[in-house]
Amino acid sequence: xxxxxxxxxxxxxxxxxxxxxxxxxxxxxxxxxxxxxxxxxxxxxxxxxxxxxxxxxxxxxxxxxxxxxxxxxxxxxxxxxxxxxxxxxxxxxxxxxxxxxxxxxxxxxxxxxxxxxxxxxxxxxxxxxxxxxxxxxxxxxxxxxxxxxxxxxxxxxxxxxxxxxxxxxxxxxxxxxxxxxxxxxxxxxxxxxxxxxxxxxxxxxxxxxxxxxxxxxxxxxxxxxxxxxxxxxxxxxxxxxxxxxxxxx
Amino acid sequence: xxxxxxxxxxxxxxxxxxxxxxxxxxxxxxxxxxxxxxxxxxxxxxxxxxxxxxxxxxxxxxxxxxxxxxxxxxxxxxxxxxxxxxxxxxxxxxxxxxxxxxxxxxxxxxxxxxxxxxxxxxxxxxxxxxxxxxxxxxxxxxxxxxxxxxxxxxxxxxxxxxxxxxxxxxxxxxxxxxxxxxxxxxxxxxxxxxxxxxxxxxxxxxxxxxxxxxxxxxxxxxxxxxxxxxxxxxxxxxxxxx
Ligand SMILES: NC(=O)c1ccc[n+]([C@@H]2O[C@H](COP(=O)([O-])OP(=O)(O)OC[C@H]3O[C@@H](n4cnc5c(N)ncnc54)[C@H](OP(=O)(O)O)[C@@H]3O)[C@@H](O)[C@H]2O)c1
Numbered sequence: 001x002x003x004x005x006x007x008x009x010x011x012x013x014x015x016x017x018x019x020x021x022x023x024x025x026x027x028x029x030x031x032x033x034x035x036x037x038x039x040x041x042x043x044x045x046x047x048x049x050x051x052x053x054x055x056x057x058x059x060x061x062x063x064x065x066x067x068x069x070x071x072x073x074x075x076x077x078x079x080x081x082x083x084x085x086x087x088x089x090x091x092x093x094x095x096x097x098x099x100x101x102x103x104x105x106x107x108x109x110x111x112x113x114x115x116x117x118x119x120x121x122x123x124x125x126x127x128x129x130x131x132x133x134x135x136x137x138x139x140x141x142x143x144x145x146x147x148x149x150x151x152x153x154x155x156x157x158x159x160x161x162x163x164x165x166x167x168x169x170x171x172x173x174x175x176x177x178x179x180x181x182x183x184x185x186x187x188x189x190x191x192x193x194x195x196x197x198x199x200x201x202x203x204x205x206x207x208x209x210x211x212x213x214x215x216x217x218x219x220x221x222x223x224x225x226x227x228x229x230x231x232x233x234x235x236x237x238x239x240x241x242x243x244x245x246x247x248x249x
Numbered sequence: 250x251x252x253x254x255x256x257x258x259x260x261x262x263x264x265x266x267x268x269x270x271x272x273x274x275x276x277x278x279x280x281x282x283x284x285x286x287x288x289x290x291x292x293x294x295x296x297x298x299x300x301x302x303x304x305x306x307x308x309x310x311x312x313x314x315x316x317x318x319x320x321x322x323x324x325x326x327x328x329x330x331x332x333x334x335x336x337x338x339x340x341x342x343x344x345x346x347x348x349x350x351x352x353x354x355x356x357x358x359x360x361x362x363x364x365x366x367x368x369x370x371x372x373x374x375x376x377x378x379x380x381x382x383x384x385x386x387x388x389x390x391x392x393x394x395x396x397x398x399x400x401x402x403x404x405x406x407x408x409x410x411x412x413x414x415x416x417x418x419x420x421x422x423x424x425x426x427x428x429x430x431x432x433x434x435x436x437x438x439x440x441x442x443x444x445x446x447x448x449x450x451x452x453x454x455x456x457x458x459x460x461x462x463x464x465x466x467x468x469x470x471x472x473x474x475x476x477x478x479x480x481x482x483x484x485x486x487x488x489x490x491x
Contacts, residue, residue, distance in 0.1 A: 076336075076340070104404050104408075105354065105355055105358055105401060105404075106358055106359065106408075108355050110300065110303075110304060110352055110355060110356070113348070113351055113352055113355060114300060114348060114352070117343070117347065117348050117351065117393075121343065121347065121389065121393065122339075122340070122343045125339055125343070125386055125389070126336065126339065128331070129331065129332060129334070129336065129339065132331075132332040150396060151396065151399070152395075152396045152397075152398075152399030152400040153400050154400055154401075154402075154403050154404050156400070157397055157400035157401050157404075158351060158397070160396045160397065160399075160400045161347075161351060161393040161394070161396050161397035161400065162393060163396070164392045164393050164395065164396030164397075165347060165389040165390060165392055165393030165396075166389065167389075167392060168376075168377070168380075168388045168389040168390075168391065168392025168393070169385050169386065169388060169389030169392075170389075171380045171388070171479060172376075172380045172381050172382045172383075172384065172385035172388040172389070172479070173331055173382075173385040174479075175380060175382035175479045175480065175482070175483045175487065176330060176331055176382045176383065176385060176483075176487055177331075
């Protein structure tokens, strides 16, 4: 359930989608959902460029053999660097880096609030801006990773705000870019990555109710393929449906 | 009654201030520019785009509070195709519309500057229900405020007896709206800010205040037909901008 290396338990090799080899950009590639996405994409033969905050020497053991760049997306320099290091033509850009804390506003600090809003909301806006040309060239898909908390969550108000901002931004941008770049917002439910524990969630029941990271990563990839709606939620139901029908949420 | 309002010098904020001062409230205004009327009002100059300016506010407010009503009305807009928007504009929109009210709420709470029994009101936009192609960054920031207010509502009531609300006004006859209307727009159908201010001040309980009939109609349309509503906004605004 808590396996963070999804490739180890896939017994059959993943097949290339009918579209063939794709060029992907993934932020938050160094851990959690983003790492699992990169592992699956790399094993399927896609060309992936990953971005994460940590240095390359600190990447986990199972990190796939893909291009990796260190950027701090809480800073404007980091956002500029992302645009500069991105491929010039992209089929898929998945803006997935994010962080958050399970705590009420009275236990927040101004620095943490600014960082969560910067990484989860401002950085994806900056990245979308910087990647427009590459996505246009590839007639690509821009995926914004939100969270089911986007409708509001009493336990994590700042995180919920950042993800709602991403959802609202994506909704309007999808309309602006229609016919040029396909914009989607993907909202995973609680997932068993290190994030929840780092975020301060310790209840064993809550941790057991979490979605397995490899299934969420597969759901995210599926949500980036084919004709897609604006919003895609990744929940137990959606994962089950995907397993049965092969279609995204 | 003691009131703190951001963006009280102009537009909707100024209308709220007019109503409150007529009702005898003591009003403190946080804004970049001083209010045109009511020179007697207590005015705290502050650039909400600067986190350091923001962080300095609670100390300047210590003597004035706690406040019975806090209204986060300061906001800016910029319209145009997203990919052509200068990065500095995107940063500014994010800092003023989204980060500043969230940071200020945290500061006020940490310093006990909102009175028990008081109200904390965020001003978002009817774009929450319809989308706003041509102002995607603005739309995102406003949606963040709606979710933030929704998230705070229960814990603030349970822990502090503070009522948290968010209002989603539609187009108003303010300088802000006139600057960002598409070329050729007559301003017809825009609500009077005084009317909207009154509706917001009167609605003391609702979690989401949709003030005025025009924004109620837009919200209903957006709720029932979200895709068509965004498409209609695209026709009305975005397609006239490009
Ligand atoms: N886990 C969940 O329950 C859950 C549910 C819904 C949505 N999500 C969303 O899914 C996305 C991935 O979450 P996750 O669970 O995989 O989280 P995670 O395991 O904590 O991984 C987060 C990733 O984001 C990167 N990151 C964080 N801050 C950064 C910064 N300042 N600059 C650059 N990169 C930064 C991290 O890089 P380093 O590790 O190198 O620092 C890491 O690669 C996030 O957007 C999250 O909000 C998660």
